[in-house]
Amino acid sequence: MIDEARTLLSSIQDTIVNLDTMLAEKNDMIDLLSHDLRSPVNRILGLSNLIKIDDDTKKEIYADYITEECNSLLSVLENILMMLKEDSRPFMMTHVNLKELIDETVRFFDFALNEKRVAVHVSVDKSIFISVQKELFVQAVRNIMGNAIKFSPDGKNIFLDARQENDRVSLSIKDEGLGFMQSEIERLFDRFTSTGKKGTHGEASIGLGLYLSKKMIEKHDGKLLAASDGINKGATFTIILPSLVTKKPRAKTVQKSADNGADIPIISGRRTSPRFITPQII
Secondary structure, eight states, rough: OOHHHHHHHHHHHHHHHEEEEHHHHHHHHIIIIIIIIIHHHHHHHHHHHHHHSOOOOGGHHHHHHHHHHHHHHHHHHHHHHHHHHHHHHOOEEEEEHHHHHHHHHHTHHHHHHHHHTOOHHHHHHHHEEEEEEEEHOOOEEEEEHHEEEEEOOOOOOEEEEEEETTTTTEEEEEEEEOOGGGGGGHHHTSSTTTTOOTTTTTOOOOOOHHHHHHHHHHHHOOOOEEEETTSSSOOOOEEEBBBBBBEEEOSEEEETTTTTOOOEEEEETEOOOSSSSOOEEO
16 A cells, blocks of 8 residues: 555656646747747848938848748748657658768858868768658757857868767767857757857857757667867767668578479578578668
8 A cells, every 4th residue: 555655646746847847848838939030030120220310331230130031930830840840740761862961061051160160170071861751850950050150250170970880870060169068968959958058150059950960869779979079179969870781681591492403592590592682770
């Protein structure tokens, strides 16, 4: 009876904790929607009114501001959608060529890279494949790449390097930007982290991208690691994932066919026909 009561109390306590977590997440979402969505829209409306009343010489400046606000708003929306999809969508994995995915990511940021004159150096072998939910994984990589650009001064470099070692693939995205202190690493991945800072062109940061990226990568049985040598010394974010390694079945023993004398491989203790055995990607 006592053990049953303890089990019941433990279950009630777990339920209370889960409800508290859900309420906290709901409040976070309300804060995000009320501030990070309304603020850019209000600024865009204000700039639009200025365009109507100011002279033509300032219209180009206002247009640039509006573009910046729209990009910020789009980033917020993408991350909200990513969070909602993560909670509701079945996790369907597909085989993806990592080099092609990285090339697509770099092209996606072509405008931002040109604006800051940031050079991208890609070192990813074409033979590397990963198994991912592509849409969500691409968004995770874009979040990290977007941060690298955001926190890079003009004229700097970003390095994307991928390596395959045994059954793991590591993808590192390294910049020469603002960097961070070692004491900040854990808080970087917090939801709505307090370590969020503006980019080198004043780009806003909502403190949600790295949190979501880490969750997405962990859903792929992977890890997201952060490193920096300190303030203004750049940062490196490394994604570690299981790789797709092609393995050929190995014949344990060989015996002669009683019919024609042909060799018949025996795999895992079972006789097989002498047909070609297709290697499987696992």
